[in-house]
Amino acid sequence: MILARCEGAARTFGSGAAATVALQPTDCEVRAGDRIALVGPSGSGKSTLVHLLAGLDAPTVGTVHRDADPIGVVFQGPSLLDPLTVVENVELPLLLAGEDDARARALAALERLQLRDLAEKLPEEISGGQAQRVAVARALVRGPRMILADEPTGQLDHVSAERVIDVLLAAADHAGAALVVSTHDPVVAARLDTRWKMASGRLSLEVPTWPR
Numbered sequence: 001m002i003l004a005r006c007e008g009a010a011r012t013f014g015s016g017a018a019a020t021v022a023l024q025p026t027d028c029e030v031r032a033g034d035r036i037a038l039v040g041p042s043g044s045g046k047s048t049l050v051h052l053l054a055g056l057d058a059p060t061v062g063t064v065h066r067d068a069d070p071i072g073v074v075f076q077g078p079s080l081l082d083p084l085t086v087v088e089n090v091e092l093p094l095l096l097a098g099e100d101d102a103r104a105r106a107l108a109a110l111e112r113l114q115l116r117d118l119a120e121k122l123p124e125e126i127s128g129g130q131a132q133r134v135a136v137a138r139a140l141v142r143g144p145r146m147i148l149a150d151e152p153t154g155q156l157d158h159v160s161a162e163r164v165i166d167v168l169l170a171a172a173d174h175a176g177a178a179l180v181v182s183t184h185d186p187v188v189a190a191r192l193d194t195r196w197k198m199a200s201g202r203l204s205l206e207v208p209t210w211p212r
């Protein structure tokens with residue numbers, strides 16, 4: 001089952017002499033059960049592709065189709081809402097979607113990331129690494145069918161990074177979801193089945209390391 005498909009999708013920022021081609025025309029598919037590491041140097045276009053797959057940005061050329069709801073996205077930078085507590089941040093996607101048991105499900109999502117003790121704290125009272133893990137809890141709280149995580153372990157030590165990847169993989173397994181993780185970390189990339197390599201806005205796909 002195809003959850004997202006890019007057909008000739010490209011993204012240019014700016015125009016004229018100042019234009020930056022962040023993503024060259026790209027064909028790719030994300031299917032249920034995929035475990036994809038999106039790797040490549042800084043500025044190569046990984047975040048741009050993640051945002052297109054998530055539907056948070058639109059291609060300037062080509063199309064991106066999606067058939068995956070809900071989608072969970074972990075953003076690269078700080079993304080928690082400052083006035084809300086940790087648990088309020090995590091329950092927000094449930095409240096916006098009108099789903100039940102928001103508080104209990106948010107607390108359970110925090111528990112899975114060993115963050116239950118931080119539930120009542122404000123984002124300014126927790127570390128950057130803890131905030132990143134809270135953002136992972138928020139992305140997973142609705143049981144997404146497609147999980148897109150942009151450098152989810154960038155600020156984490158190895159133990160926390162392994163834990164986050166464990167939780168992302170478990171959540172993807174549980175929901176029969178697809179998981180796409182952009183990462184600079186070869187240890188993280190090695191946990192996933194397929195590698196998508198990005199270089200100067202060009203995506204090259206590698207076949208899975210074993211047949212599925």
Ligand SMILES: Nc1ncnc2c1ncn2[C@@H]1O[C@H](COP(=O)(O)OP(=O)(O)OP(=O)(O)O)[C@@H](O)[C@H]1O
Pocket residue numbers: 013014020021022040041042043044045046047048049076
């Ligand atoms: N909003 C924007 N406006 C202008 N240029 C942008 C914008 N977003 C990204 N770019 C440019 O597009 C290119 C690709 O950026 P992108 O953030 O996708 O790379 P990345 O591979 O995710 O990098 P990193 O690993 O450092 O996060 C870069 O040259 C970047 O400067």
